[in-house]
Amino acid sequence: MKLRRSLLPLVVAALIAAACGGEDPAAPVGDETDDPAAAEETDGTEDGEADAEADGTEPEGDDDVLRVAFVYVGPVGDAGWTFRHDVGRQDLEDALGDRVETTFLENVPEGAESERVFEDLARQGNDLIFGTSFGYGDQMVAVSEQYPDVVFEHATGYQTTDNLGTYFGAVEESRYLEGMAAGAATESNQIGYVAAFPIPEVVRGINAYTLGAREVNPDATVQVIWTSTWYDPEVEGQAAESLLDAGADVIGMHQDSPAPGQAAEAADAYWTGYHSDMEEFAPNAWLTASVWDWGPYYISTAESVLDGSWESREYYGDMADGIFDVAPFGPSVADETQSEIEARRQEILAGDFAPFTGPIADQDGDERVADGESMDLGALLSFDWFVEGVVGQIE
Amino acid sequence: MNETVLVLTLAAAVSAGTPLALAALGALLSERAGVLNLGIEGIMLVGAVTAFLAADASGRPLVGLAAGVLAGAAFTSLHAFLSVTMRANQIVSGLALVIFGTGIATFLGQSIEGRPLAARLPRTSIVGLADIPVLGRVLFSQDVVVYGTWVVIVLAALYLTRTRTGLALRSVGESPATADAVGIRVAAMRYAHVIIGGGFAGAGGAYVILARVPAWAQAGTTNGIGWIAIALVVFASWRPLRALAGAYLFGAALRANFALQAAGITAVPAEFLAMLPYVLTIVVLMVLSATDTRSRLGAPAALGAPFVRDER
Numbered sequence: 001m002k003l004r005r006s007l008l009p010l011v012v013a014a015l016i017a018a019a020c021g022g023e024d025p026a027a028p029v030g031d032e033t034d035d036p037a038a039a040e041e042t043d044g045t046e047d048g049e050a051d052a053e054a055d056g057t058e059p060e061g062d063d064d065v066l067r068v069a070f071v072y073v074g075p076v077g078d079a080g081w082t083f084r085h086d087v088g089r090q091d092l093e094d095a096l097g098d099r100v101e102t103t104f105l106e107n108v109p110e111g112a113e114s115e116r117v118f119e120d121l122a123r124q125g126n127d128l129i130f131g132t133s134f135g136y137g138d139q140m141v142a143v144s145e146q147y148p149d150v151v152f153e154h155a156t157g158y159q160t161t162d163n164l165g166t167y168f169g170a171v172e173e174s175r176y177l178e179g180m181a182a183g184a185a186t187e188s189n190q191i192g193y194v195a196a197f198p199i200p201e202v203v204r205g206i207n208a209y210t211l212g213a214r215e216v217n218p219d220a221t222v223q224v225i226w227t228s229t230w231y232d233p234e235v236e237g238q239a240a241e242s243l244l245d246a247g248a249d250v251i252g253m254h255q256d257s258p259a260p261g262q263a264a265e266a267a268d269a270y271w272t273g274y275h276s277d278m279e280e281f282a283p284n285a286w287l288t289a290s291v292w293d294w295g296p297y298y299i300s301t302a303e304s305v306l307d308g309s310w311e312s313r314e315y316y317g318d319m320a321d322g323i324f325d326v327a328p329f330g331p332s333v334a335d336e337t338q339s340e341i342e343a344r345r346q347e348i349l350a351g352d353f354a355p356f357t358g359p360i361a362d363q364d365g366d367e368r369v370a371d372g373e374s375m376d377l378g379a380l381l382s383f384d385w386f387v388e389g390v391v392g393q394i395e
Numbered sequence: 396m397n398e399t400v401l402v403l404t405l406a407a408a409v410s411a412g413t414p415l416a417l418a419a420l421g422a423l424l425s426e427r428a429g430v431l432n433l434g435i436e437g438i439m440l441v442g443a444v445t446a447f448l449a450a451d452a453s454g455r456p457l458v459g460l461a462a463g464v465l466a467g468a469a470f471t472s473l474h475a476f477l478s479v480t481m482r483a484n485q486i487v488s489g490l491a492l493v494i495f496g497t498g499i500a501t502f503l504g505q506s507i508e509g510r511p512l513a514a515r516l517p518r519t520s521i522v523g524l525a526d527i528p529v530l531g532r533v534l535f536s537q538d539v540v541v542y543g544t545w546v547v548i549v550l551a552a553l554y555l556t557r558t559r560t561g562l563a564l565r566s567v568g569e570s571p572a573t574a575d576a577v578g579i580r581v582a583a584m585r586y587a588h589v590i591i592g593g594g595f596a597g598a599g600g601a602y603v604i605l606a607r608v609p610a611w612a613q614a615g616t617t618n619g620i621g622w623i624a625i626a627l628v629v630f631a632s633w634r635p636l637r638a639l640a641g642a643y644l645f646g647a648a649l650r651a652n653f654a655l656q657a658a659g660i661t662a663v664p665a666e667f668l669a670m671l672p673y674v675l676t677i678v679v680l681m682v683l684s685a686t687d688t689r690s691r692l693g694a695p696a697a698l699g700a701p702f703v704r705d706e707r
Contacts, residue, residue: 077612107614227653231615233607233610233618234411238650245403246657
């Protein structure tokens, strides 16, 4: 008797949860939306049910339609990284219409847990699977080897297999332009930078940002704080506040939420965002941001899988490709700064300027890149030192 | 670290600790009645999403707060029904509340994902007090919910120790059979305090969305602070004033990581500091689950046990 009583709430909850899921036929991805949250909390029963359900209702053998799945590390509503990928997914649907069918999973944790997610998606008959976070790498390699007929694409990754490609963009180009806006805006010459993890991708961005800031303001420094999270609004906001408390008057960020901008807005400081145009979150603080546009890449990749021309590669797009750009400037960016930045932007688009062109010194003042030389892609992808002007350490 | 930074860090700790204090008070009231409520995280999410929707529609943050309180209380009545009337296992019911609350909040929040909330709680300095050096900035230049939290915490402390109903509540938590024998309506007391406790947890969630984070972010909105709140109750030996102090301490621990990094102190790795509040939570929850230490800490003796009159 006691045992049965103890199970009652779980049954009730499961029934209600099931009812809620069914209430929303208009949103075809509704089930997926709820699923990862449940997976995170229960790591068991509910999730298994959902999988079984998905397996059962699968339209088998529908070969004309390319089934494309997206695995996101945050929620599609993060207004940042994941949001932009999901906009890309929608662009793909709009462009290819009936030829593709897309699904997505949100809030999928990085690391070991993601392996099951990729395996499930492969087993459910998806033809093309995009993983959009760095920490899925090892798991995607493992699953891609198990499912050689499925095409995998890993954003920000560095490992490839025959059916696993990587894609990313040289966002350091627009980071440099962002940095110019920050360097021109700061009065205290202290710029704060809220950064997720000390990995080459993030370090590269910080360095380009700092070089840009110091081009227009040689006295500017960029102080880095590590948050150890891609997405946690509370933590991101606290990190930004700490930098502002310490005297920074411009905040840059490599995070997924607009929380650092909100902190800057509250402190009457300035802010450069990331991933998407986040101006509405902090209109007074807003300077600009590097924004991603994944749609064209998702469309061309899906088309190449459809016509059979897809091959595993390491795609590293640049600003001229249109995979990213700087966002429209906020009202607090001076006209002359805007035209200075625009001039640099045109040089980058024309291939006449690369952010990492010497002379570049490291934090100790030692020259690491000689005058006139540019760092090659290999050096950029394994960046593990800060340029002069960055305050902070790569742990 | 210079003095200003220290002051600002303390001020931030007070704001960061406020949702914890409110949620911990909710859990505390419930536990004092003998009902363990592990569903705080789910209740906070329901409170947060409702607060966003109401504040957004009305343009008034305090309407959002009220909506969060009501939603939290209404949602928690499910736990009250299951644990008091159905006498279900309170741990299972509480966990079910987390899962269900996360799901329903995610569902309700679909329309507001990634949108900023314009109607945010403004900072309201208390005239006169805000000019006191250090303390003025730390304590009296906050928002109305921070001040309101002090009021409800003090009232709750007085209620528990100085009123007849408070005494009745404690007896329900310690020995429901005895309470029943002297004519206290055990089930009614439990219902009332579990549901009111849910209202406070809802307020905590509402505060998170109205003052702390920029947008609705599903489970990431509260990101586990409901669990810290439960641990905090034990940490505070089921006393409201200690819960408030503990909440500010946790708030400071959360912030210390970045304040130290910003001050250029890197002797302790950032990852270690980021982990601290959660390590503290695990330790405290371990203590909670060991029965002999529980009584020594002052846990209500009947905590977690359903009351059945026949079995008296």
